[in-house]
Amino acid sequence: MSKAPSAWAMGGCLIAWCRRSEHEEVSMMTLAYVVLALCVLGGAWAAVYIENLLRAAVALGIGSAALALLFYLLGAPYAGGFELSVGAGLISVLFIVAISLAESMGREQDES
Numbered sequence: 001m002s003k004a005p006s007a008w009a010m011g012g013c014l015i016a017w018c019r020r021s022e023h024e025e026v027s028m029m030t031l032a033y034v035v036l037a038l039c040v041l042g043g044a045w046a047a048v049y050i051e052n053l054l055r056a057a058v059a060l061g062i063g064s065a066a067l068a069l070l071f072y073l074l075g076a077p078y079a080g081g082f083e084l085s086v087g088a089g090l091i092s093v094l095f096i097v098a099i100s101l102a103e104s105m106g107r108e109q110d111e112s
Helices: 007-011 013-019 028-049 053-073 077-111
Strands: none
Touching (some): 028 053, 053 077
């Protein structure tokens, strides 16, 4: 039986993949961990640095969905399901609704 990799092992996957010799094959799970970790980091980076708030909220939802999938692959299906429903679903929808309402209220005040 194989254990799910720890956070240190997952963080070192990219370094180990870059240093591998030509004779070794990269397992699909290692590649999936690295790709999902990069999606999480990319979504977090985009949520912070994108100036358009609506696009930043969507980027936060995408990063949270990637994190939920990473939790599931690491053997924590309940944490993944909770992150998907609350982090990627509920929080993203609330942010998008709040941004839309604030923009419409701002337009009404500008017109009057």
